[in-house]
Amino acid sequence: MKQSAMFGPAGFPTSFFDTKKYKKNRVNAAEWLHDIGLDILELQMVHGPRTRPEVAEQHREKAEEFGVNFSIHASYYCVLSSVKDDVVERSFASLAKTAELAALAGASRIVLHPGTTAGGRENALGRFITNMQKFVANDLPDGVHIYPETAGKVNSLGSLDEILTICREVPSCRPCVDFGHLHCRQLSELETDNGWTFTKPEDYIVAMDHLKANLRPEQWEEMHYHISPIEFTPKGEKKHRDHGELISEEDADPMFGKPGDPWLPVAEHFARALALTGYPAWVISEAADSMDRGALAMKKTYLSTTEDTE
Numbered sequence: 001m002k003q004s005a006m007f008g009p010a011g012f013p014t015s016f017f018d019t020k021k022y023k024k025n026r027v028n029a030a031e032w033l034h035d036i037g038l039d040i041l042e043l044q045m046v047h048g049p050r051t052r053p054e055v056a057e058q059h060r061e062k063a064e065e066f067g068v069n070f071s072i073h074a075s076y077y078c079v080l081s082s083v084k085d086d087v088v089e090r091s092f093a094s095l096a097k098t099a100e101l102a103a104l105a106g107a108s109r110i111v112l113h114p115g116t117t118a119g120g121r122e123n124a125l126g127r128f129i130t131n132m133q134k135f136v137a138n139d140l141p142d143g144v145h146i147y148p149e150t151a152g153k154v155n156s157l158g159s160l161d162e163i164l165t166i167c168r169e170v171p172s173c174r175p176c177v178d179f180g181h182l183h184c185r186q187l188s189e190l191e192t193d194n195g196w197t198f199t200k201p202e203d204y205i206v207a208m209d210h211l212k213a214n215l216r217p218e219q220w221e222e223m224h225y226h227i228s229p230i231e232f233t234p235k236g237e238k239k240h241r242d243h244g245e246l247i248s249e250e251d252a253d254p255m256f257g258k259p260g261d262p263w264l265p266v267a268e269h270f271a272r273a274l275a276l277t278g279y280p281a282w283v284i285s286e287a288a289d290s291m292d293r294g295a296l297a298m299k300k301t302y303l304s305t306t307e308d309t310e
């Protein structure tokens with residue numbers, strides 16, 4: 001059986017540091033993934049690309065040894081949509097450094113938040129695209145791609161439409177679709193939002209068919225996803241919940257579900273949709289300090305659904 005979907009955590013959960021064998025040392029990430037049966041890990045450089053080059057090289061060696069892959073989440077302070085020239089300059093430098101480390105680590109995917117909509121959404125989108133085109137032409141190593149991510153906050157740049165526009169204008173970009181984020185944009189009245197909710201496996205198939213229809217084949221083949229159960233307000237994302245966490249009496253709200261229901265979106269629903277379609281995906285669980293459990297639950301659902309349908 002060909003496994004077209006890969007699963008893994010966003011960074012390192014407490015359980016990694018609690019296991020003696022790995023000596024709290026992140027260079028043992030690949031071995032840990034292999035031991036617990038996961039395929040990928042998203043290295044978090046969200047406060048800046050501070051990983052030492054030797055460590056990045058060790059990541060590549062270990063990834064090859066243990067047959068796993070890495071992606072990288074770029075810094076939150078990398079804001080290519082900014083109206084401020086100094087911010088854009090610093091963002092270029094940070095992203096270039098991240099891309100260099102990605103090449104050393106053998107990580108082919110860098111996830112990036114498109115950033116602010118200050119100065120108006122249309123203008124911000126235009127600036128992001130122009131700056132990204134410049135970056136790709138000058139500073140992107142071979143074999144590395146940038147993945148602008150859908151935003152959880154409605155006021156940030158990154159509705160699904162905006163991400164697809166970026167990928168149309170900058171063909172070497174690919175989308176990072178965060179289903180938690182799309183789910184919590186459901187109350188948004190923006191023209192570029194579609195009010196999607198993710199309550200069952202079929203909802204993901206509709207969304208993926210839309211992606212497939214709107215991307216170049218090489219972009220579609222290298223799709224990247226994030227997922228986590230999420231609490232939100234009309235403005236969007238409020239906080240990530242734990243994998244498998246149930247809605248308490250106190251948190252109950254018709255918008256989220258009944259007390260005792262799981263917080264949405266449910267990662268296993270997405271895994272089932274992937275198994276039913278065979279669509280290509282790298283899927284990163286961003287559940288709050290349970291991203292390893294989230295990824296493992298998805299892989300289990302994926303493999304058992306694939307067996308049932310064969």
Ligand SMILES: [Zn+2]
Nearest residue numbers: 149178226286
């Ligand atoms: Zn995300």
